[in-house]
Amino acid sequence: MSESPVSGGDTATQVFVDHRELLFAIVYNILGTVADTEDVLQETWLSWTGRAHRTPLDGIDNPRAYLVRIAVNHALARRAAITRRRETYVGPWLPEPLLDEPAPDDSADRVLRSESVSLAMLVVLESLTPLERAVFVLNEVFGYAHTEIAEVLDRSPAAVRQLAHRARQHVHARRPLYRAHPRVRQQATERFVEAALGGDIAALMEILAPDVTVWTDSGGMARGAGLRPVHGRDKAARLLAGYATRRTSNLDVRYRRVNGDDSAVVFEGESPYAVMVMDLTPDGDQVSDVYIVTNPEKLAHVRREKETEAKEERA
Template identity: 45%
Template sequence: MIDDDAFSEHRPLLFTIAYEMLGSAADAEDVVQESYLRWSAVDRGAVDHPRAYLVRTVTRQALNHLRAVRARREEYVGTWLPEPIRTAPELSEDVVLAESVSMAMLLVLETLSPTERAVFVLHDVFGYTHAEIAASIGKNEAAIRQTAHRARRHVHARRRRFEPDSDSTREIVRRFLTAAAGGEVQALMDLLAPDVVQISDGGGKVVAARRPITGAADVARFVLGVLRTTTAATRVEHATYNGMPAARFVTGGELDWLVAFEIDDGRITGLYGVRNPDKLHRAETVLPLDRGGRQPWKP
């Protein structure tokens, strides 16, 4: 009989790997489910190391899935953002994991090839060796080393400074929302970095900015314009998504949209607004993330 306890034990790790490779909680859940079906059919006696077997299975399934969805994302209406996941505040205690699931990092990972993404995630975030990764994705170790070097150089050239969710970042978000509600333009400007970027994702299903908006003045005007369209019935709730402080806008008991805030050195450097209803179905539940006790690679 198959030991389902082993799968349950490692499920948070498997979901985390799949999510970081795919940027979609829905797709990650599908991959985990597909991996479970494969695990259910395997001869348990032939599996010496369940976690290694499961990680290898999830990695291969996620790679197949990523290759299949890339074409759809190229045809996406407007700007594509990762599907936000609600995370526990304690996630900030693991800065590597928190940064790896942040909106900015997931967008950088989108610019990698599927193999580069898998190698970077497994090596730099989860600490798997080149040899282990080679066995997982069916390539030789030398090729994995070259891929890891290329992916790391690409990511480091594009990564943004990251400050995880904390009391201080939540206070900045609170002040920002208070200023926005009061129409205080200068107060908003004081909280926004000069090169702040606002990105919206409506998926062509609801109204959202089709292109990123940059600069404190333009972002402040955009935020005030959006808030003018909300009704008195809209409730604003504070939460944590992708290891970042966030605001949930709830109307009539339904989550209408959410915004995750990227903060650095006391100022907001990025706002990631997700309105696509397809990406908000799983936004209520806090999802457990896990790196499996591995230590990340250190340069």
């Protein structure tokens, strides 16, 4: 992952902008929140420009590695603040959903944003220690070698290998190594949303797995949201049908990709109402987990966009 040195004509701003999408993707996967990620990128920018003011940038052989190191260490420091907020959080806590947006110029930025792992995986990563999570993200998601991660974290390669082994074992024990075909995910998502928003208990009983879990993250700001995850098909179907009876008449569902997976984004008028992400059983026939984010603060960055071509074709 070596890179040519920064030439005297390059500015600190341009170097940072060139790597911003990579930094965003790495930090978001470590933190799971968009707002904190943006704050960390701001801190990274200040550290980077402060370094540029003190000494010439052409003395840095690998600007990308230097920026990643700054960003990851700022992210690890930010984890403590996130942990403190979670201690007083009302109800289940879910990561902030990240909607896949098309890059304006080419596919490079789109590829980097799509490196964010699924919402279900982010939930599993929350159970790792901050260092384990950073190592897992850098190694498993972005392909950094243990020696490179050791330089980023200022740890020995042996210590990084041990952290990676523990993280991998923990994640693989809780997260099966399979991924449903995109068309299967799309069809299951649409079937589920139609049944849930329509209050069709019979259809919900058919598509929900017997041991399904529903996680509803409202932060205590949404009426009727549970304070704990709901386990089991019967309870989950009743909960979802109950939501349908309380729904307003002007909800509009848009099918968008959230954290790389086909999902449903529900709008009330022009405002985001909920993001619904489903995880499927290995055969793809049923929904094993439902993640519903209704906390307005976590949906603040969700914008209503034009219909996608796929949605227009389905209509």
